[in-house]
Amino acid sequence: MDFRLLALSLLLWSFSCVLWAAERLDTLANTLYQYPTLALTQINELERQTSELSQAQVLRLQLFKCEALLQLGDNGAAINLAELGEARAKQLRLEQADSYFQICRADAYANFDDLKQSLLLLDGAIEQAKRHNQPQALVNALRLKGQLENDLGNYGTAIEDLRLALDIYPDISSQNPSWLWPPLAYVYGDMASLMYSTGDLRQAAYYLKLALDTDEAKGKVRHVLLLMAARVALAQENMAQADSLLKQSKILLPEIGSPLELANSYSQIAVIELARGRIEIADELVGIALQTYEKQGKVNNYMRATRLLARVRLAQRNDDEGIRLLMQAAQQAEQLQLADEVAYTQQLISDYYAERAEFKPAYEAMKLAAQAAAEAQKQLNNTRFMQYKARLSQQEQLQVETQQNIRLASADQRSKLSQAYGAISVLALAIIGALIWLVSRRNRWQQPSTEALEKLPAAQQLDAMLSSAKKGNYPLSLLLLSTSHIRQVDLSALQRALEQKLREQDRLLRYSMDEMVILLPYTSAQGALQVSEQLKPIVQSWQVDHCIPIGVATLQQPDTLDSLVKRAGVNQLSQQKAAEQHQSPAR
Known part of the structure; x- marks a missing residue:
């Protein structure tokens, strides 16, 4: 009995030490x-x-x-x-x-x-x-x-x-264990x-x-x-x-x-x-x-x-000491092979001489800046090339691993079943495994391809994105913009200005004569509000007489496109009403 009590005490002490260490690390x-x-x-x-x-x-x-x-x-x-x-x-x-x-x-x-x-x-x-x-x-x-x-x-x-x-x-916060x-x-x-x-x-x-x-x-x-x-x-x-x-x-x-x-x-x-x-x-x-x-x-x-x-x-x-130090910094940057730093420093030197109408040294420094900028761009292009090459290598490695796993699984099944039955079993296991992997990871990083979407009419594009978000179980939000107070001739320019602020996977489409919608995949309600705040100055700059707020709604499983747009419209009206009440004089 004494031995069991001692063992239990040691176990509890060890467990408390592990908990103490985890809390201290956090x-x-x-x-x-x-x-x-x-x-x-x-x-x-x-x-x-x-x-x-x-x-x-x-x-x-x-x-x-x-x-x-x-x-x-x-x-x-x-x-x-x-x-x-x-x-x-x-x-x-x-x-x-x-x-x-x-x-x-x-x-x-x-x-x-x-x-x-x-x-x-x-x-x-x-x-x-x-x-x-x-x-x-x-x-x-x-x-x-x-x-x-x-x-x-x-x-x-x-x-x-x-x-x-x-x-x-x-x-x-939900990751376990934490790192x-x-x-x-x-x-x-x-x-x-x-x-x-x-x-x-x-x-x-x-x-x-x-x-x-x-x-x-x-x-x-x-x-x-x-x-x-x-x-x-x-x-x-x-x-x-x-x-x-x-x-x-x-x-x-x-x-x-x-x-x-x-x-x-x-x-x-x-x-x-x-x-x-x-x-x-x-x-x-x-x-x-x-x-x-x-x-x-x-x-x-x-x-x-x-x-x-x-x-x-x-x-x-x-000036003498200042230009000497600039040239020293340019020389140091060149020795360190930092082409972008060389370009920036030589540009400062060129600007200095140009302000004093000393155009010959200004031109020489400008030429060195241009050469360094070209070298910096070359280095950047090489970096991008190596990135794409590494990504291709990762894909090929993943394909090799997948093929090896299939061969191993096939060999294991072949010892128990016939070759045909084994091939069917391996295929079924691979499909089930892929589905389990997709569900467990919640597949945050997949969405319909942009090329496929662009071939569909606007309404079908939106429906396809909603359907993908529901199947993939990732967040999706919708922004509703009223264009009734924006001149028709300005809509194309407004759309270009908005698209510059959006990600590649975001979609901006005309929903009706007086409305535009923006779908934001992988974006929660809080994220959608932040995007709305970023876009608000752009929209307001094009509205002629009225500043109509941007409606926001986040997808729920029962939602259709119409219900999501309606909820964004209700949110838009609520914001507008609150703004009007805030602006009206106290009674």
Whole structure:
């Protein structure tokens, strides 16, 4: 009896240790982004207590350390640790963890400006995340890919990636077991950065407000978002708000734990201070950042900070020193084989000489900028080629694996049944397995082909998309636009303007003489409202006398096309009535 009690006590103690470790790791997942220096300290402490962790938890802790190293700027160490993590995941047969370590490597390569390697890794991580049903990895991969596409100027692809990440984000909480996911605040922040790049400052400010209102907006996360918001306010020429946001971000500087993180913050603050005309403050901050980058061997950061210091010197009317630093930065970028950075720096040099009517050196610098831009485009084309080649290789590998599985299954059946009966059984098992796979994964990534849809009349296109959403069990929303107050001659231009804001799989069609509808596959009610907010300024700019709101409705299983449109119309009328009541004087 005493022995059984002792065994039971040990079992309960072990179970409580596992639960304690899981809860601590979940808490640590948020700390990674908010306070990465503190998180790394806690990770090192937990590494000394691995006897209390399961093998999967030890692997998860290794993933946390990889992310902490990324946050602290130690990209080389992050790559080495991620490679070890992938090997360990294969040993433990935890294939679902592969995508997380691939994302860590991709992020590190992106920080080294190796976009080719980064994009290839992200493509692989996205496929792995889909295959193993890992929404946490999928959100992180889509978010990082959206950042890179934004940097490359591929805004349509970037908005598609980030909107899909936002749509999938609610599924993160239901994933079991958990691994690692980015804060929602950062996904909103990336969307704001994309809107800023496209010149849509109103939407950029909207997404930054959403980001700052989240629970995760603490420490480094909040500091980064405040700096972004200050730059948006500056672009909107709202100087008072920009100064207020900048002041709030500076208050959080003591919470930035490492010298490299501080150097990055000082560089960003210096850009804003320079734009505000506070040149001496910018000079001091850039000087501190340069010392840190040089000490830690961060050559890419040092090159960009040198270029920023050149702008400061030019603002101080120290033209000789300013142009010398610009040429130094261009030379450094060329040595680092960063063609896009060479092009940008040479363009600054050309602009400097052109403003002073020194057209010969301006022309020479412009020529070098054009050559570098052509090389950057060549590198980008090569990267895209390698992406497509890798995707083709993945498809071929999947086909080989499928054929091997069919042959193995056929051999097993042949030993029990006749060849004909075995072939039928294998085919039946393959069909059943495919159906189970589709249902278990909820098939979020399939929809009717665009070419097939475009051959159908408008009503049939809409019905086909509704039917596909019901069968695939994925969310679909509808936006209803009234065109009664828009001139007929303007409708085609309005449609083109709206389509530029939509994803490739979204469909915009005329539903009647006075109505347009937009179907948004894979979009929840919350996502549809966000899309509606993005489209509202476009629609209102074309409405002559009245501003009629956009109706929103999300598909339910009993819905037909007519009922979905009617519910969107009811929503439209409700919004209009609420707006009229808000505008009417109090009685």
